[in-house]
Amino acid sequence: MLEKIDLSKTIDKREYKDKIKEQSERLGELQRKLKDANIPVSIVFEGMGASGKGTQINHLIQALDPRGFDVYANDKSSKEERMRPFLWRFWTKLPAQGRIALFDRSWYRQVTMERFDGKIEACAIEGAYKDIQSFERQLTDDGMVIIKLFLYISKKEQKDRFQKLESSKSTSWRVSLDDWRRNKEYDRFLGICEEMLENTDMDYAPWTIIEATDKDYAAVKIMTHVADRLEEAYHLRLIRGERKEKEVPIRTKEYQNGVLSGVDLTKTLTKEEYKREIDVLQERLDELHSQIYLLKIPVVLGFEGWDAAGKGGAIRRLTSHLDPRGYKVYPTSAPNDLERVHHYLWRFWNHMPKSGHIAIFDRTWYGRVLVERVEGFCSENQWKQAYQEINEMENHIGNAGAVVLKFWIHIDKDEQERRFKARQENPQKQWKITEEDWRNREKWDEYEEAVNEMLVRTSTTYAPWIVVEGNCKYYARVKILKTVVEALEAKIKESKKNP
Amino acid sequence: MLEKIDLSKTIDKREYKDKIKEQSERLGELQRKLKDANIPVSIVFEGMGASGKGTQINHLIQALDPRGFDVYANDKSSKEERMRPFLWRFWTKLPAQGRIALFDRSWYRQVTMERFDGKIEACAIEGAYKDIQSFERQLTDDGMVIIKLFLYISKKEQKDRFQKLESSKSTSWRVSLDDWRRNKEYDRFLGICEEMLENTDMDYAPWTIIEATDKDYAAVKIMTHVADRLEEAYHLRLIRGERKEKEVPIRTKEYQNGVLSGVDLTKTLTKEEYKREIDVLQERLDELHSQIYLLKIPVVLGFEGWDAAGKGGAIRRLTSHLDPRGYKVYPTSAPNDLERVHHYLWRFWNHMPKSGHIAIFDRTWYGRVLVERVEGFCSENQWKQAYQEINEMENHIGNAGAVVLKFWIHIDKDEQERRFKARQENPQKQWKITEEDWRNREKWDEYEEAVNEMLVRTSTTYAPWIVVEGNCKYYARVKILKTVVEALEAKIKESKKNP
Numbered sequence: 001m002l003e004k005i006d007l008s009k010t011i012d013k014r015e016y017k018d019k020i021k022e023q024s025e026r027l028g029e030l031q032r033k034l035k036d037a038n039i040p041v042s043i044v045f046e047g048m049g050a051s052g053k054g055t056q057i058n059h060l061i062q063a064l065d066p067r068g069f070d071v072y073a074n075d076k077s078s079k080e081e082r083m084r085p086f087l088w089r090f091w092t093k094l095p096a097q098g099r100i101a102l103f104d105r106s107w108y109r110q111v112t113m114e115r116f117d118g119k120i121e122a123c124a125i126e127g128a129y130k131d132i133q134s135f136e137r138q139l140t141d142d143g144m145v146i147i148k149l150f151l152y153i154s155k156k157e158q159k160d161r162f163q164k165l166e167s168s169k170s171t172s173w174r175v176s177l178d179d180w181r182r183n184k185e186y187d188r189f190l191g192i193c194e195e196m197l198e199n200t201d202m203d204y205a206p207w208t209i210i211e212a213t214d215k216d217y218a219a220v221k222i223m224t225h226v227a228d229r230l231e232e233a234y235h236l237r238l239i240r241g242e243r244k245e246k247e248v249p250i251r252t253k254e255y256q257n258g259v260l261s262g263v264d265l266t267k268t269l270t271k272e273e274y275k276r277e278i279d280v281l282q283e284r285l286d287e288l289h290s291q292i293y294l295l296k297i298p299v300v301l302g303f304e305g306w307d308a309a310g311k312g313g314a315i316r317r318l319t320s321h322l323d324p325r326g327y328k329v330y331p332t333s334a335p336n337d338l339e340r341v342h343h344y345l346w347r348f349w350n351h352m353p354k355s356g357h358i359a360i361f362d363r364t365w366y367g368r369v370l371v372e373r374v375e376g377f378c379s380e381n382q383w384k385q386a387y388q389e390i391n392e393m394e395n396h397i398g399n400a401g402a403v404v405l406k407f408w409i410h411i412d413k414d415e416q417e418r419r420f421k422a423r424q425e426n427p428q429k430q431w432k433i434t435e436e437d438w439r440n441r442e443k444w445d446e447y448e449e450a451v452n453e454m455l456v457r458t459s460t461t462y463a464p465w466i467v468v469e470g471n472c473k474y475y476a477r478v479k480i481l482k483t484v485v486e487a488l489e490a491k492i493k494e495s496k497k498n499p
Numbered sequence: 500m501l502e503k504i505d506l507s508k509t510i511d512k513r514e515y516k517d518k519i520k521e522q523s524e525r526l527g528e529l530q531r532k533l534k535d536a537n538i539p540v541s542i543v544f545e546g547m548g549a550s551g552k553g554t555q556i557n558h559l560i561q562a563l564d565p566r567g568f569d570v571y572a573n574d575k576s577s578k579e580e581r582m583r584p585f586l587w588r589f590w591t592k593l594p595a596q597g598r599i600a601l602f603d604r605s606w607y608r609q610v611t612m613e614r615f616d617g618k619i620e621a622c623a624i625e626g627a628y629k630d631i632q633s634f635e636r637q638l639t640d641d642g643m644v645i646i647k648l649f650l651y652i653s654k655k656e657q658k659d660r661f662q663k664l665e666s667s668k669s670t671s672w673r674v675s676l677d678d679w680r681r682n683k684e685y686d687r688f689l690g691i692c693e694e695m696l697e698n699t700d701m702d703y704a705p706w707t708i709i710e711a712t713d714k715d716y717a718a719v720k721i722m723t724h725v726a727d728r729l730e731e732a733y734h735l736r737l738i739r740g741e742r743k744e745k746e747v748p749i750r751t752k753e754y755q756n757g758v759l760s761g762v763d764l765t766k767t768l769t770k771e772e773y774k775r776e777i778d779v780l781q782e783r784l785d786e787l788h789s790q791i792y793l794l795k796i797p798v799v800l801g802f803e804g805w806d807a808a809g810k811g812g813a814i815r816r817l818t819s820h821l822d823p824r825g826y827k828v829y830p831t832s833a834p835n836d837l838e839r840v841h842h843y844l845w846r847f848w849n850h851m852p853k854s855g856h857i858a859i860f861d862r863t864w865y866g867r868v869l870v871e872r873v874e875g876f877c878s879e880n881q882w883k884q885a886y887q888e889i890n891e892m893e894n895h896i897g898n899a900g901a902v903v904l905k906f907w908i909h910i911d912k913d914e915q916e917r918r919f920k921a922r923q924e925n926p927q928k929q930w931k932i933t934e935e936d937w938r939n940r941e942k943w944d945e946y947e948e949a950v951n952e953m954l955v956r957t958s959t960t961y962a963p964w965i966v967v968e969g970n971c972k973y974y975a976r977v978k979i980l981k982t983v984v985e986a987l988e989a990k991i992k993e994s995k996k997n998p
Contacts, residue, residue, distance in 0.1 A: 025927055032930060058823045062815060066828040066861065073824035078579065104824060170789045290669045316561060324557045325572035325603060329565040337836040362565065428524055431531060 002194055002209070007154050010214040023223035024063035030230040031064050031100065037237050038097035038341070040144045043226060044106045047151030048189075049179045050161040051212045053104050056151065059219045060226065061102065069100040074109060083296070083354035085400035086110060086128075087135055091349035094139070096341040107132055111196045116182060116189050127399065129199045134392045136205040141385060142343045145233045146205040147226055150197060151212040155186035256445075258452025263410050265471040274474035281481040282321040288488040289322050289358070295495050296355035298402040301484065302364040305409030306447075307437045308419040309470045310477075311362055314409065317477045318360070318484065326356070332363035344368055344378075344386075345393055352397060364406070365390055369454050374446045387457040398462030403491050406463060407480055408455065409470040413444055501693055501708070506653050509713040522722035523562035529729040530563050530599065536736050537596035537840070539643045542725060543605045546650030547688075548678045549660040550711045552603050555650065558718045559725065560601065568599040573608060582795075582853035584899035585609060585627075586634055590848035593638070595840040606631055610695045615681060615688050626898065628698045633891045635704040640884060641842045644732045645704040646725055649696060650711040654685040755944075757951025762909050764970040773973035780980040781820040787987040788821050788857070794994050795854035797901040800983065801863040804908030805946075806936045807918040808969045809976075810861055813908065816976045817983065818859070825855070831862035843867055843877075843885075844892055851896060863905070864889055868953050873945045886956040897961030902990050905962060906979055907954065908969040912943055 011019075034041060043060075045053040057071060072093050081089040087107065095101040105113075111128050114120050120128065136146055153161070162179060165171045182189045201207045208225055212218040269277070292299060301318075303311045319327055330351045339347040345365055353359035368390070373383040394404050411419075420441075423433040440447070459465040466483050470476040510518070533540060542559075544552045556570060571592050580588040586606065594600040604612075610627050613619050619627065635645055652660070661678060664670045681688045700706045707724055711717040768776070791798060800817075802810045818826055829850050838846040844864055852858035867889070872882040893903050910918075919940075922932040939946070958964040965982050969975040 028927075054822045054824060058819070058821065061823060062819055065830075066814075067830040067832065071823045071827070080577065080579070102823075170786045173789075173793060287669050290672075294672060315565075320557070320561055322557065323553045324560060324570045324601075325553060328570070331564075331566040333566065428527075 001197065002152060002190060005152060005209055005211060007152065007157070007211050007213045009211045009217050011217040011220055013216070016216040016220060019220045020059075020223065023220065023227055026227045027060075027063040027223060027230070028065065030227055030234065031068055033234050034100075034145075034230055035068055035098040037234060038143075039233055039237060040095040040097050041100040041230065041233075042095060042139070042144060042146050043100065043102045044108070044146070044148040045102065045104050045151065046106060046108050046112065046149070047210070047212065048153050048158055048193075049182055050158055050165065050175075051151035051153045052215055052218060053151055055215060056149075056210075056212075056218060056222055057102050057104055060223060063223065064100065068098070069102060070095065071102045071104065074103060074105040080354065083356075084298075084352055085397050085402070087131060087396060088349060088352055090135070091346060094342065094346060095144075096338065097143075098341070107135065108196060108200070111199075112189075112193055113178075113182075115192055116185075117178070129196075131392075131396055132200055133202060134389075136200075136202060138345070138389050138392070139343060140204040144343075145229060147229050148200075148205060148207045149210050149222060149225070150193070150207055151210045151218065153212050155183065157213055158183050158186070255449045255452040255456070258449075259455045259467065260410060260448055260452055263467055263469055265410065265412055265415075265469050267469045267475050268472035269474040269478060271474065274478060277478045278317060278481065281478065281485055282317070284485050285318070285481065285488075286321040286323075288485065288492065289326055291492050292358075292403075292488060293326055293356040295492060295499075296401075297488075297491055297495060298353045298355045298397075298400070299358040299488070300353060300361070300397060300402055300404045301358065302361045302366070302404075302406040303409065304364060304366050304370065304406070304451075305468075305470065306411050306416055307440055308416050308423070308433075309409040309411045310473050311409055313473060314407075314468075314477050314480050315360055315362055318481060322358070327358035327360060328353070329360045329362060332361060332367060344372075345389065349393075353402075355401070365393070366406075366454060366458075369458075370447065370450050373450050374443055387454075390458055391460060391463075394458075394460065394463035401495075403487050404463035405484065405487055406458075406465045407468050407483075408451065408465055409468045409476055409480075411470045413441075415471045416441065500696065501651060501689060504651060504708055504710060506651065506656070506710050506712045508710045508716050510716040510719055512715070515715040515719060518719045519558075519722065522719065522726055525726045526559075526562040526722060526729070527564065529726055529733065530567055532733050533599075533644075533729055534567055534597040536733060537642075538732055538736060539594040539596050540599040540729065540732075541594060541638070541643060541645050542599065542601045543607070543645070543647040544601065544603050544650065545605060545607050545611065545648070546709070546711065547652050547657055548681055549657055549664065549674075550650035550652045551714055551717060552650055554714060555709075555711075555717060555721055556601050556603055559722060562722065563599065567597070568601060569594070570601045570603065573602060573604040579853065582855075583797075583851055584896050584901070586630060586895060587848060587851055589634070590845060593643075593841065593845060595837065596642075597840070606634065607695060607699070610698075611688075611692055612677075612681075614691050615684075616677070628695075630891075630895055631699055632701060633888075635699075635701060637844070637888050637891070638842065639703040640888075643842075644728060646728050647699075647704060647706045648709050648721060648724070649692070649706055650709045650717065652711050654682065656712055657682050657685070754948045754951040754955070757948075758954045758966060759909060759947055759951055762966055762968055764909065764911055764914075764968050766968045766974050767971040768973040768977060770973065773977060776977045777816060777980065780977065780984055781816070783984050784817070784980065784987075785820040785822075787984065787991065788825055790991050791857075791902075791987060792825055792855040794991060794998075795900075796987075796990055796994060797852045797854045797896075797899070798857040798987070799852060799860070799896060799901055799903045800857065801860045801865070801903075801905040802908065803863060803865050803869065803905070803950075804967075804969065805910050805915055806939055807915055807922070807932075808908040808910045809972050810908055812972060813906075813967075813976050813979050814859055814861055817980060821857070826857035826859060827852070828859045828861060831860060831866060843871075844888065848892075852901075854900070864892070865905075865953060865957070868957075869946065869949050872949050873942055886953075889957055890959060890962075893957075893959065893962035900994075902986050903962035904983065904986055905957075905964045906967050906982075907950065907964055908967045908975055908979075910969045912940075914970045915940065 045057055047053060061069060061071065070093070074089070077089060090107045093101060110120055111125060111132070115125065140146055162175045162183060165175050197207050210218050210221055303315060305311050315329060319329065328351075335347060348361070348365045351359055351361070368378065368386040369383050372378040398404050420433055420437060423429040455465050455467065468476045468479050544556060546552060560568060560570065569592070573588070576588060589606045592600060609619055610624060610631070614624065639645055661674045661682060664674050696706050709717050709720055802814060804810050814828060818828065827850075834846060847860070847864045850858055850860070867877065867885040868882050871877040897903050919932055919936060922928040954964050954966065965979075967975045967978050
């Protein structure tokens with residue numbers, strides 16, 4: 001594919017000036033339009049070393065209003081970044097609605113430079129492509145425009161540029177040994193890039209090759225292409241009114257009598273049994289906390305359940321003996337301003353724990369298929385898409401070595417009523433109960449259907465759901481602690497075997 | 500001072516349980532009250548190694564609603580952090596209004612552990628105390644409650660605890676060689692801590708010594724003390740209605756005829772002169788950009804000026820030849836949700852460049868003494884306080900090695916009118932001009948007075964103001980570029996002399 005590209009293309013100075021002026025004005029206007037239409041844009045610059053990515057990015061941003069874009073240079077990952085799942089550093093940088101992010105190198109590092117360097121195992125390449133594909137699919141489904149540019153120069157041109165850079169004292173530091181290695185083995189690197197282009201040229205996020213021998217030619221092609229893509233996105237949005245929606249599959253009623261109806265809520269523990277067990281488990285968890293820190297294992301624990309099911313109390317028992325430097329509780333409430341203008345998973349990505357740390361989510365990303373579904377805060381398509389999106393996220397995190405557990409704390413409707421009333425009568429706890437809690441209760445059946453579907457469709461080997469019988473708080477707390485302890489023990493054992 | 504402390508204090512189990520319950524309830528309620536009153540709280544845990552900071556923090560947070568606090572462990576600074584001014588890592592973590600931040604070690608590292616390790620020069624200690632004092636004063640002036648706890652144990656107790664930790668496989672990694680060094684030289688470390696306590700025990704942010712031999716005693720004392728301080732802060736806010744305000748000094752009219760009236764706006768350059776000079780300067784700046792990157796010099800450039808004075812155009816000429824990975828333009832508009840609930844300098848601290856990088860601010864923190872002053876968006880006290888606060892911030896950044904330059908681009912009222920009208924007639928530029936621009940124009944005299952006062956009170960050796968004659972855009976752009984080039988050359992020369 002790449003060998004067919006004509007790298008001798010040029011443009012004369014006069015035509016260049018006219019086109020740049022024309023496209024700059026077009027880009028400025030389109031940026032304002034896309035801002036008003038709340039469309040986020042990601043522009044990826046990949047390509048050969050010394051192909052002029054920096055220069056071209058600077059060209060492009062001269063045409064843009066600096067209030068609306070960010071440039072991210074993705075060098076080798078930092079220590080902080082390496083302690084997290086691979087996609088974390090990119091998720092956290094994604095543009096908000098109406099903004100543009102420019103990536104100088106990107107999530108393609110792994111399948112280009114790092115693959116060339118032998119830093120990723122051959123068997124992991126397919127998985128990396130799959131991660132990239134679902135990442136880009138999730139974002140474009142959410143309305144983002146992704147523009148991917150590959151800047152291409154020949155082996156000889158690259159060599160000349162490296163030599164020129166090296167000849168000046170003020171630029172010689174820009175050329176590294178790695179750069180020369182990729183030039184020496186140009187054909188091997190090119191082959192890797194070709195495979196990457198073939199595997200990730202999706203209709204929702206296509207690649208465009210930029211012939212970059214003549215910098216002026218490249219600048220005009222990039223600006224024109226970016227403007228064309230933005231214009232197209234704007235018109236699509238205008239025509240469809242709202243953002244593009246997929247076809248809606250027919251909704252079934254199969255989840256009305258599901259998992260929850262079979263849960264045995266009579267399970268109990270006496271106070272004495274509880275005290276004996278909980279003490280042992282808490283101390284054991286504290287020991288395991290040290291071990292996962294030393295073994296650099298990240299842990300993600302999600303808590304969902306009916307209002308007043310006892311999530312807060314269970315989390316408190318879980319954390320009471322832990323070192324606060326090694327865990328963090330993230331309560332999830334309605335999204336704030338900044339969260340609202342990002343993909344719904346963005347705020348959770350921001351909180352993914354680094355290796356050796358525990359993140360506990362009090363309510364989670366499952367809000368998409370629970371409250372957002374039932375209350376109509378997102379469209380039917382959006383929550384239907386979410387099962388796969390969530391599985392993909394958890395799979396990615398699990399592949400990065402994390403323990404991922406999700407707890408649904410279950411109580412019945414009568415028990416909830418008893419607890420609501422007890423809270424109302426206790427002055428210390430009155431603030432915990434609101435009108436909304438009573439309103440949510442009226443939609444119990446709809447929520448139950450949503451929970452049943454969620455449990456079936458998102459309980460996976462890499463991130464299982466644990467349904468916790470919650471009518472007896474003692475029983476629930478012990479079961480949760482025991483499950484966490486056992487999962488950590490298993491992971492630690494596995495991790496010692498295959499370090 | 501510390502030797503007078505009785506470290507043998509204890510509490511019996513029964514009393515402990517009652518008190519913890521009582522204080523926990525109090526804390527939970529106070530947290531909700533302070534949230535409603537929008538009061539931010541920072542709690543600092545400092546003290547001896549193995550004095551139980553982690554355990555005590557975990558105790559305290561068990562009493563708090565996890566939706567309202569964050570815990571920050573401040574280990575040795577990361578590479579990212581070391582590339583920025585010392586206070587950056589703390590500014591960026593400050594709690595929003597109504598939230599609580601708990602710091603496990605803090606901005607006191609520098610004047611305790613790092614001083615002990617000889618990592619800070621003796622002559623820099625006084626400066627570090629001064630920075631800490633103004634940091635805490637700025638925050639408390641802005642309504643924050645700062646609670647500082649020093650956990651104290653004896654040399655023998657510390658040794659026993661280290662030995663106990665080392666005796667177990669799962670905890671031995673917690674004791675480092677540095678810990679043992681501080682135990683061996685306990686008296687020297689204690690002396691350093693005493694001096695720190697004496698120098699930073701301010702009425703607005705006092706220290707409390709916690710006798711930490713008996714963990715239960717310490718827990719009760721900490722919880723009671725924190726609750727007392729929160730209650731006091733809440734009552735002060737209730738009584739005064741609004742946040743505490745300082746006395747207002749009498750306002751003078753001395754700045755009505757100030758710096759601006761003496762600016763010679765007839766200075767011009769022809770198009771030919773401009774083209775010749777700007778090309779040379781832009782190339783030179785690109786070379787210098789490489790050098791400051793290699794020498795790790797951070798650069799902060801602030802742009803202020805009348806509407807339509809040409810800030811955007813000047814910034815564009817400044818950046819057009821630069822590598823986009825090494826500079827960033829931050830346009831400042833009205834604060835967003837998150838910015839509004841923090842100190843007004845917080846959002847600028849977030850954007851302070853790392854070493855070797857250039858941050859360009861299109862409008863700056865001077866909004867406090869310009870638009871916020873003139874439009875009444877802050878109180879008279881607040882903008883009057885701001886001159887010193889801003890000088891302190893710029894001084895801190897300058898001391899960290901940064902070049903800090905601030906440009907006021909000046910035009911006269913007639914020139915502004917010409918430009919406004921030209922914008923209105925040009926369809927490409929109509930979006931740039933709004934009703935608000937015309938309204939601001941009516942307050943020209945008030946703004947002029949504010950600018951004059953700002954120029955006099957915040958032009959310093961470490962962060963000078965440059966007034967740019969802006970009626971001729973060519974002249975203005977060249978002057979700005981030339982000033983930046985000369986300042987970088989001077990800094991580079993100095994930096995090579997004293998690396």
